[in-house]
Amino acid sequence: MTTYSGGPDMLVLTRKIGESIQINDDVKVTLIDIQGKTVRLGIEAPQDTKIYREEVFLKIKEANLSAADATAFDPAKISQLIKDKLKP
Amino acid sequence: MKYPSARFGELEIPDSDVLHFPVGILGFEDEKQFALLPFDPNIECPLQWLHSLQNPELAFVVTDPYTYMPDYQLTLTDDERKQIELAPDDPLQALVIVKIPQEYTQMTANYIAPLVINPDQHLCRQFVLTTMQYDTQHFLLQRTTP
Numbered sequence: 742m743t744t745y746s747g748g749p750d751m752l753v754l755t756r757k758i759g760e761s762i763q764i765n766d767d768v769k770v771t772l773i774d775i776q777g778k779t780v781r782l783g784i785e786a787p788q789d790t791k792i793y794r795e796e797v798f799l800k801i802k803e804a805n806l807s808a809a810d811a812t813a814f815d816p817a818k819i820s821q822l823i824k825d826k827l828k829p
Numbered sequence: 830m831k832y833p834s835a836r837f838g839e840l841e842i843p844d845s846d847v848l849h850f851p852v853g854i855l856g857f858e859d860e861k862q863f864a865l866l867p868f869d870p871n872i873e874c875p876l877q878w879l880h881s882l883q884n885p886e887l888a889f890v891v892t893d894p895y896t897y898m899p900d901y902q903l904t905l906t907d908d909e910r911k912q913i914e915l916a917p918d919d920p921l922q923a924l925v926i927v928k929i930p931q932e933y934t935q936m937t938a939n940y941i942a943p944l945v946i947n948p949d950q951h952l953c954r955q956f957v958l959t960t961m962q963y964d965t966q967h968f969l970l971q972r973t974t975p
Contacts, residue, residue, distance in 0.1 A: 789906035791959060801942045801957060802856040804965035808889055808928040808939070809857070816869035819933050823875060826970045827896065 832864075833885040840864065840880065847882065848946070848953045851912075855942065855955055860884060863953070865891075876927060879944070891924040894940060897969055903943060905956060913945060913952040922946045927969060937966040 747753050754762060761771040768790065773781040784792055832840040842864045853860045860881045868876040868890070875896045881887035894901045907917050915921070923943040929936045940963035946953045 789908055791906070791909075791957070793957060793959070797941075797957060798855065800965055801939070801955075804928070804939050804942070805854055805856040805889075805926060805955075808926045809887055814929055814933070816872055816874065819876070819929065819936070820868065820872045820874035822933055822936075822970055827875070 832880075832882045834880060834888070835886045836878075836880075836888055837866070840866070840882070842882065845951075848879075848951050850953050850955075852954060854889075854944070855957075857881075857887065860887060877924070879924065879926075890927040890929055891944065892927055892938065892969075894923055894925045894938065894943060897938070898940070901940070902960060902962065903945070903958070905945065909954075909956055913947040913954050914950050915945075915947050919947075922948055928966070934970055936969050938969045939965045940967045941965055 756762065756772045758772055758774060761769050763769050767787050769785040771783040771785070773783045775781075786792065830842060830844060832842060834840045846864055848863045848865065850861050850863060852858065860883055862882040863879050864882055866878040866880055868874045868878060876890055876892050879889045879891045894903075901923075903921050903923055905915075905921065910917060910919070923945050925938040925940055925943050927936055927938045940958075941960070942955050942957050942965065944953055944955050
């Protein structure tokens with residue numbers, strides 16, 4: 742079975758099902774269940790805490806990188822397409 | 830001040846028009862200064878260039894999402910607003926990054942990660958919306974109701 746050993750600045754803790762990790766005063770991460778290689782986590786945090794799957798960030802990074810790679814194109818044609826679309 | 834640009838040769842940008850991105854843009858964390866330029870000086874178009882003032886090669890095509898989607902749902906937490914010095918009830922101004930492929934009709938906009946602007950402070954930051962409603966690639970030219 743493959744394991745991930747973590748980065749040099751990563752705190753690695755072992756938890757059993759039902760046990761939690763408290764982060765600051767207001768964030769609690771609980772290990773809910775383990776099915777094979779899949780772990781279910783429960784996260785309790787204040788309403789305005791932003792929680793994302795890491796893939797979302799990677800996807801946006803990729804989207805930004807690919808959008809920056811703008812090759813030569815025809816501004817007149819593109820503008821016309823947008824004008825047509827926005828026509829009432 | 831003058832800035833070099835691969836696309837436009839040279840840019841003349843007054844200091845008051847410089848947009849500051851304190852944390853850059855995801856994937857371009859070191860790019861802290863940009864300027865908005867017309868898409869084409871001779872054509873009226875809602876698209877604009879967001880041109881890096883540090884990297885002459887780097888420019889994004891951007892546009893105001895509300896132009897295409899008047900009911901675009903953009904909400905930030907108070908904490909996020911603070912990051913660009915906006916008060917909780919300040920109206921939000923945003924741009925989304927547009928990707929233009931070879932087939933222009935397939936151009937897409939990244940509605941899930943808008944660039945939100947504080948126009949008074951010239952501060953800008955890319956935020957990731959938590960809504961499942963939007964994606965990184967929305968067809969810009971798609972009719973909302975077919």
